[in-house]
Amino acid sequence: MEFSIEVALPSGKKVRVKELKNKEYLSIIKFIENRDFRGLSSFFDEGFIRSDLNIVDRIYLLIYMRMTFIDPDLHLTINDKSITVSIASMLDKIEANYVDLETKITVNGIVVTLDLPCITYFENYDDLLIATIKHIQIGNDSIDYSELDDEVREEVLSNLPAAIFDHTENFLQTIQENLLNVDLIDANESIGLEGTRINLMANNMLEFISSLFSTDLSGFYTLIYSFGNTIMPGSSLFFNISPIESTIILRTHQKRVSEENNKLQKQKQ
Numbered sequence: 001m002e003f004s005i006e007v008a009l010p011s012g013k014k015v016r017v018k019e020l021k022n023k024e025y026l027s028i029i030k031f032i033e034n035r036d037f038r039g040l041s042s043f044f045d046e047g048f049i050r051s052d053l054n055i056v057d058r059i060y061l062l063i064y065m066r067m068t069f070i071d072p073d074l075h076l077t078i079n080d081k082s083i084t085v086s087i088a089s090m091l092d093k094i095e096a097n098y099v100d101l102e103t104k105i106t107v108n109g110i111v112v113t114l115d116l117p118c119i120t121y122f123e124n125y126d127d128l129l130i131a132t133i134k135h136i137q138i139g140n141d142s143i144d145y146s147e148l149d150d151e152v153r154e155e156v157l158s159n160l161p162a163a164i165f166d167h168t169e170n171f172l173q174t175i176q177e178n179l180l181n182v183d184l185i186d187a188n189e190s191i192g193l194e195g196t197r198i199n200l201m202a203n204n205m206l207e208f209i210s211s212l213f214s215t216d217l218s219g220f221y222t223l224i225y226s227f228g229n230t231i232m233p234g235s236s237l238f239f240n241i242s243p244i245e246s247t248i249i250l251r252t253h254q255k256r257v258s259e260e261n262n263k264l265q266k267q268k269q
Contacts, residue, residue: 002019003018005068009060010057010095010098011053020243022224022242026220027043030217033217037206041121044062049062052146053118055116055117056200058119058120059209060094067088067091069242069243071087072086073085087212090184093182093184094184097182101114101115102114105164105167109139110161111137112136112164113135114132114133114167117132117201128172129165130153130157132171136160176201176202181199181200183196183197223250224238226250
């Protein structure tokens with residue numbers, strides 16, 4: 001059984017997410033280096049995100065993973081000054097701004113439940129529009145739309161009245177225009193730090209997530225080499241631990257080497 005943690009999400013749901021290991025982190029870095037947001041989204045969806053989670057819960061979960069398994073802080077350099085931003089503060093702001101938007105519309109006896117879209121990344125407006133459909137009730141038939149595969153979804157959609165999509169589009173426009181803008185990083189004019197306001201429904205949200213997970217690929221390979229040849233020669237442990245654990249081991253190793261060098265210097269005196 002793999003190690004996992006329980007995360008309480010803004011919607012009130014609780015999920016368990018498995019530990020992010022270095023072998024998976026390397027794939028994430030490669031997706032980011034190639035700006036392949038579709039591939040990155042699929043990687044997150046297949047490995048870490050439950051299909052029934054809405055877009056805000058997904059963003060929250062990914063940021064929580066970054067905080068827990070990589071680094072609890074975001075380190076920035078502004079005008080040659082090092083700035084530390086707490087990742088936990090970003091999560092607090094997302095949670096504080098969360099609004100339950102679930103609503104029901106009825107057209108020709110068909111009841112459709114709309115909610116924040118269950119999607120991580122979208123390439124066009126139609127993807128986002130369709131992802132807001134949560135549940136469909138036709139007479140005694142109840143359909144959990146988020147659980148259907150793509151082929152069945154297409155069949156269900158093709159049989160819905162056009163008026164339903166008009167209501168769905170109005171619902172989506174309302175939440176995009178009026179809700180879910182969150183100041184994740186506060187401005188600080190004294191040090192030249194600009195604030196970061198993110199619309200949680202905008203497609204550039206995954207780009208922001210990428211900036212949180214991003215690290216230098218060449219430097220990461222150097223770290224892999226150091227573990228395999230210096231810190232733990234011949235061991236493959238590096239790929240099976242989390243990035244934050246490898247940082248702890250690296251610092252412990254550096255501290256030991258520094259202490260040994262200081263001891264040698266004293267012996268030479």
